[in-house]
Amino acid sequence: MGNISLTRAQNALRGTVAVPGDKSISHRAVMFGSIAKGTTTINNFLLGEDCLSTISCFRKLGVSIKQKDNTVAIEGKGFEGLSEPAEVLDVGNSGTTIRLMLGILANTPFHSVILGDSSIGKRPMKRVTGPLRQMGAKLDGREEGNLVPISIRGGSTKGITHTSAVASAQVKSAVLLAGLRAEGETTVIEPHKSRDHTERMLDSFGVKTVSSENSVTITGGQSLKAAHIEVPGDISSAAFFLVAGSIVPDSEITLKKVGLNPTRTGILDVLLAMGANITLSNESSDGKEPYADLTITFSSLKGTEISGDFIPRLIDEIPVIALAATQAEGTTIIKDAAELKVKETDRIDTVVRQLSAMGADIEATDDGMIIHGQTKLRGTQCDSFGDHRIGMMLAVASLIAEGETVISNSEATAVSYPGFYEELKKLQQ
Numbered sequence: 001m002g003n004i005s006l007t008r009a010q011n012a013l014r015g016t017v018a019v020p021g022d023k024s025i026s027h028r029a030v031m032f033g034s035i036a037k038g039t040t041t042i043n044n045f046l047l048g049e050d051c052l053s054t055i056s057c058f059r060k061l062g063v064s065i066k067q068k069d070n071t072v073a074i075e076g077k078g079f080e081g082l083s084e085p086a087e088v089l090d091v092g093n094s095g096t097t098i099r100l101m102l103g104i105l106a107n108t109p110f111h112s113v114i115l116g117d118s119s120i121g122k123r124p125m126k127r128v129t130g131p132l133r134q135m136g137a138k139l140d141g142r143e144e145g146n147l148v149p150i151s152i153r154g155g156s157t158k159g160i161t162h163t164s165a166v167a168s169a170q171v172k173s174a175v176l177l178a179g180l181r182a183e184g185e186t187t188v189i190e191p192h193k194s195r196d197h198t199e200r201m202l203d204s205f206g207v208k209t210v211s212s213e214n215s216v217t218i219t220g221g222q223s224l225k226a227a228h229i230e231v232p233g234d235i236s237s238a239a240f241f242l243v244a245g246s247i248v249p250d251s252e253i254t255l256k257k258v259g260l261n262p263t264r265t266g267i268l269d270v271l272l273a274m275g276a277n278i279t280l281s282n283e284s285s286d287g288k289e290p291y292a293d294l295t296i297t298f299s300s301l302k303g304t305e306i307s308g309d310f311i312p313r314l315i316d317e318i319p320v321i322a323l324a325a326t327q328a329e330g331t332t333i334i335k336d337a338a339e340l341k342v343k344e345t346d347r348i349d350t351v352v353r354q355l356s357a358m359g360a361d362i363e364a365t366d367d368g369m370i371i372h373g374q375t376k377l378r379g380t381q382c383d384s385f386g387d388h389r390i391g392m393m394l395a396v397a398s399l400i401a402e403g404e405t406v407i408s409n410s411e412a413t414a415v416s417y418p419g420f421y422e423e424l425k426k427l428q429q
């Protein structure tokens with residue numbers, strides 16, 4: 001397990017970054033291309049370990065997928081083209097891969113076994129296996145189908161109306177993907193709207209869904225036609241630079257072609273409310289997913305309160321928002337975010353422990369955290385605990401910390417951002 005040693009930024013951060021492709025969109029492009037008929041091509045595919053796990057699983061399901069750098073070509077033969085895997089499907093660290101793939105496998109008339117790494121081994125799957133069983137799929141796993149390894153034998157399914165207890169795009173997408181081949185209509189109702197990349201991309205593949213505020217309906221029996229997908233930059237990766245540029249004095253960073261799907265832009269709304277200086281330029285859209293260049297300059301921040309509908313729009317950015325809050329004037333309160341406990345790590349616990357070790361005034365609550373700002377951070381021995389977003393947050397923290405910051409399990413960042421530390425370093429020259 002690797003360590004990385006980082007020191008305080010000697011200079012302002014200046015330059016331009018093309019953040020890698022969006023993780024959620026990259027996963028879906030491979031999955032939908034694999035069950036579509038024809039050749040699907042993907043540009044700016046994220047070469048993070050999570051998305052490579054998705055490619056590896058669909059190859060084991062018999063799909064021919066060619067990948068050269070960040071360009072991918074998939075020879076889809078429709079649902080019928082998937083075949084019984086001879087090997088176990090290993091999703092690595094990727095929650096999106098396992099949950100969405102389960103939705104697809106609910107309708108394949110064969111047997112598959114899925115597992116992942118030690119983090120996946122702790123993450124709850126009942127939220128997906130529950131509704132898929134109700135639709136007719138045969139599933140099992142530890143704790144009655146809640147934990148991997150999970151085995152699934154798909155078959156004929158029938159549509160359901162599923163009211164999810166959590167706002168989760170992974171749950172919503174899994175049930176909708178099962179609904180694609182189910183008899184009748186399938187509806188998912190959520191407490192708050194989650195990211196809608198599945199609905200947008202299904203449209204590109206010729207599949208219609210009907211959405212209202214917090215619900216989506218799909219009619220079974222629709223098939224996918226191959227598409228071309230241009231993946232915009234990942235706003236969840238851009239978030240680390242947005243915060244870095246806001247807290248390192250005199251900085252100015254431009255982030256090129258960042259995806260701005262409104263179900264993902266909570267980070268912009270929150271940073272702007274905190275007083276950040278962010279401007280948008282070259283705003284455009286591929287017809288489905290909007291994007292723009294973002295420029296961030298240093299500014300003094302103030303505390304804020306984040307809760308309710310906001311949470312799903314920035315769930316993955318909370319670790320780095322917590323860091324920004326340590327530098328803001330006043331108090332920041334984050335609530336309604338109990339979902340953080342079932343991410344790659346328990347992110348309430350890991351964020352609070354790691355930032356406390358660096359000198360932050362931060363306390364955990366049942367469903368979030370409270371941060372009293374304007375604390376000086378000091379470098380210390382930290383740990384990503386194998387969580388990519390914790391590793392990147394700590395690297396950004398090191399830029400303003402006194403002395404040396406050592407991050408254990410530093411390689412975790414490759415899950416969503418290979419080359420992250422190098423990119424951060426380049427901005428300091």
Ligand code: S3P
Nearest residue numbers: 024096167168169170194315316
């Ligand atoms: C994702 C949805 C989110 C997010 C994850 C990616 C997706 O999870 O945290 O990183 O691609 O659908 P939930 O929808 O389970 O909250």
